Amino acid sequence: MSVVSSDRFSLRASAGAQRLAYGGLLVLLCGAAALLGVGADVGTRTSGLRLWALAASGVFALAPPNVLLPDPNTTLLQRLNYPPARLLRYQLGRMGPLLALAIVPAALLAYADPAAPLQHLGAKTAALGQALLLMGGAAGDSFVHFATLGPRSQAWQEGQAGTWYARAVEERGQGVSLPRGLVPALFATTRCFAVALTAILVNGAAVQAGLPVVAWGVGLALVGWAALRLRRHRRGYDRHFYQTTAFYAEVMGGGVRASEREPVPYSALYWVLPRWRPSVWASLRQLDRRLPLGRLVALAHAGLWLLCLRGAPSSLVAGYLAVVFIAQTATCGLLATPTAAPPPFQLTLQSIGDWVGTRTFVNLRWLGAHAGSLALVALFDDTYGLAWVGLWAGVHGGLSLVAAAVATGAHEGRARRAAA
Amino acid sequence: MASSLVLTDVTKRYGDGPPVLDALSHRFSPGTLTVLVGPNGAGKTTLLRLLSVLAYPTSGTVQYGDLAVHAHPHRYLAHVGLVHAGVGLPEHLTAPELLEWILRSRDGWADDGPDRIAALLDRLQLDERRTNRIGTYSSGMTQKAQIAAALIADPDVLLMDEPLRSLDTATTEATVALIEDFVADGGLAVVASHLTDALAPLADDTLTLDSMSPAEPAA
Numbered sequence: 001m002s003v004v005s006s007d008r009f010s011l012r013a014s015a016g017a018q019r020l021a022y023g024g025l026l027v028l029l030c031g032a033a034a035l036l037g038v039g040a041d042v043g044t045r046t047s048g049l050r051l052w053a054l055a056a057s058g059v060f061a062l063a064p065p066n067v068l069l070p071d072p073n074t075t076l077l078q079r080l081n082y083p084p085a086r087l088l089r090y091q092l093g094r095m096g097p098l099l100a101l102a103i104v105p106a107a108l109l110a111y112a113d114p115a116a117p118l119q120h121l122g123a124k125t126a127a128l129g130q131a132l133l134l135m136g137g138a139a140g141d142s143f144v145h146f147a148t149l150g151p152r153s154q155a156w157q158e159g160q161a162g163t164w165y166a167r168a169v170e171e172r173g174q175g176v177s178l179p180r181g182l183v184p185a186l187f188a189t190t191r192c193f194a195v196a197l198t199a200i201l202v203n204g205a206a207v208q209a210g211l212p213v214v215a216w217g218v219g220l221a222l223v224g225w226a227a228l229r230l231r232r233h234r235r236g237y238d239r240h241f242y243q244t245t246a247f248y249a250e251v252m253g254g255g256v257r258a259s260e261r262e263p264v265p266y267s268a269l270y271w272v273l274p275r276w277r278p279s280v281w282a283s284l285r286q287l288d289r290r291l292p293l294g295r296l297v298a299l300a301h302a303g304l305w306l307l308c309l310r311g312a313p314s315s316l317v318a319g320y321l322a323v324v325f326i327a328q329t330a331t332c333g334l335l336a337t338p339t340a341a342p343p344p345f346q347l348t349l350q351s352i353g354d355w356v357g358t359r360t361f362v363n364l365r366w367l368g369a370h371a372g373s374l375a376l377v378a379l380f381d382d383t384y385g386l387a388w389v390g391l392w393a394g395v396h397g398g399l400s401l402v403a404a405a406v407a408t409g410a411h412e413g414r415a416r417r418a419a420a
Numbered sequence: 421m422a423s424s425l426v427l428t429d430v431t432k433r434y435g436d437g438p439p440v441l442d443a444l445s446h447r448f449s450p451g452t453l454t455v456l457v458g459p460n461g462a463g464k465t466t467l468l469r470l471l472s473v474l475a476y477p478t479s480g481t482v483q484y485g486d487l488a489v490h491a492h493p494h495r496y497l498a499h500v501g502l503v504h505a506g507v508g509l510p511e512h513l514t515a516p517e518l519l520e521w522i523l524r525s526r527d528g529w530a531d532d533g534p535d536r537i538a539a540l541l542d543r544l545q546l547d548e549r550r551t552n553r554i555g556t557y558s559s560g561m562t563q564k565a566q567i568a569a570a571l572i573a574d575p576d577v578l579l580m581d582e583p584l585r586s587l588d589t590a591t592t593e594a595t596v597a598l599i600e601d602f603v604a605d606g607g608l609a610v611v612a613s614h615l616t617d618a619l620a621p622l623a624d625d626t627l628t629l630d631s632m633s634p635a636e637p638a639a
Contacts, residue, residue: 079569238493242490
């Protein structure tokens with residue numbers, strides 16, 4: 001028998017479709033960063049890196065429960081019985097691809113300068129270093145906050161905490177349409193982003209005021225605070241891991257009730273081709289239970305309006321829109337997983353081509369909202385016109401198809417090839 | 421030698437709905453096999469998930485000896501072997517590789533490791549195709565691999581959810597014999613199974629879960 005090193009065999013980190021999505025997104029983000037950096041002076045690069053850190057912090061504030069939880073390897077980890085510190089390292093490692101999406105484009109934004117590659121290296125490195133500290137701190141803060149949220153979330157979910165919220169919902173009809181146990185996660189997202197935003201604003205003000213100690217110090221403090229909390233939780237991390245994973249498995253994977261939100265009715269999909277309407281309907285119901293995409297799309301467009309109001313260059317707006325559209329269409333990958341789309345069931349129901357069509361229409365659900373938002377921008381900003389709206393509508397349509405084809409090829413396509 | 425597994429007033433509800441398990445108190449003793457019985461949705465899987473730290477109780481405690489299992493899952497799981505209702509095995513390993521990984525990860529690997537693995541897989545009648553990847557196994561072969569994974573590290577506690585599902589008659593008998601030997605050596609076994617004919621003769625205790633409980637979620 002061959003000697004097996006446990007390090008040779010990585011736990012299932014991500015399915016094929018997920019890896020493709022990360023890879024594709026990284027290429028696009030790097031391309032956008034390189035384009036934005038061309039011809040930019042050091043001051044513009046510094047501001048760009050700060051904006052990039054802000055965007056990354058927003059993603060980190062949202063990402064952990066969607067990327068890390070529930071953990072797909074839990075039953076295997078039980079069998080291996082990783083000690084607490086190793087569980088912590090394992091979960092931190094799963095944040096790796098997300099960190100790469102933030103760090104690699106940032107490095108390009110700092111250094112991609114074909115006209116003068118070796119000029120102002122010190123200033124470029126300082127700007128990048130501060131941005132990396134801010135992003136690393138935001139990621140660490142968000143990770144430790146969400147990873148230890150299990151007990152509180154479960155208490156909310158089972159009515160043992162958050163009674164003031166339940167009263168507000170019942171008496172005044174206020175509240176978000178989320179399972180009650182996910183409300184602490186919503187508060188956590190807001191808190192994590194607020195902390196990161198404060199740090200970034202302090203950094204910006206310190207750079208403006210010529211206070212390098214404060215500019216560096218705020219990022220170091222954020223990283224240090226996250227590291228301190230991680231160190232405190234390290235010994236008992238097994239309890240946090242299993243309880244938080246158990247909660248998210250109940251709420252996201254196996255809750256008794258399907259959802260507390262009104263699911264999309266079949267009649268609302270009159271705009272979908274009849275051939276694909278049933279599977280688009282089933283797919284949207286699944287996706288809506290997995291991810292509050294409407295809120296994320298709304299948030300993204302709020303960011304777009306903010307950029308336009310601030311008079312951001314059109315290249316920055318184009319890069320931002322590209323990222324938003326790619327991220328939104330990539331969510332169809334959540335439907336191309338064994339739990340959402342068991343391959344034998346999928347291949348029996350319809351052909352691979354039909355699944356590409358289905359997921360294309362799942363993505364096109366947001367075309368109206370995107371086009372409407374861009375039309376509003378064009379209405380109030382003379383820089384942009386209807387042709388610009390039409391162009392981005394076309395880009396969204398193309399991305400919808402490409403993302404659907406990639407996700408379907410990686411999932412049903414792979415299953416078909418394995419069965420052949 | 422196993423310690424006792426003690427549930428004290430354990431309640432589990434999903435969301436704010438009615439409880440699936442309601443103030444359940446029970447003592448599972450070492451050297452015994454307890455069979456969980458009850459209709460579908462009665463709470464058998466929920467109870468096993470609580471005992472295996474895949475779920476946390478709404479209230480109440482689960483103690484293994486003097487160890488609160490939900491406060492110290494790593495220390496508790498060091499004594500536990502698990503067979504889940506869902507499979508969840510890595511598809512690109514062979515069964516012997518999986519068992520070796522488990523032994524090494526739990527600091528249980530020794531020079532006789534390969535022989536122990538081979539002997540266990542022989543007893544479970546996992547044939548020469550054991551050197552193929554788990555992803556190519558039939559459901560019965562995968563179930564044998566799961567049972568082997570539960571037993572390879574010599575646990576003190578065995579928690580099994582429908583372990584006899586998909587097994588042929590010979591392997592069912594072999595698995596029952598393994599459970600019998602495990603209990604005879606002082607182990608504590610809790611098994612949920614609809615195949616009560618095979619296990620009833622061995623059972624020291626039967627825990628019947630209420631058919632009036634609301635539906636429990638899928639495992």
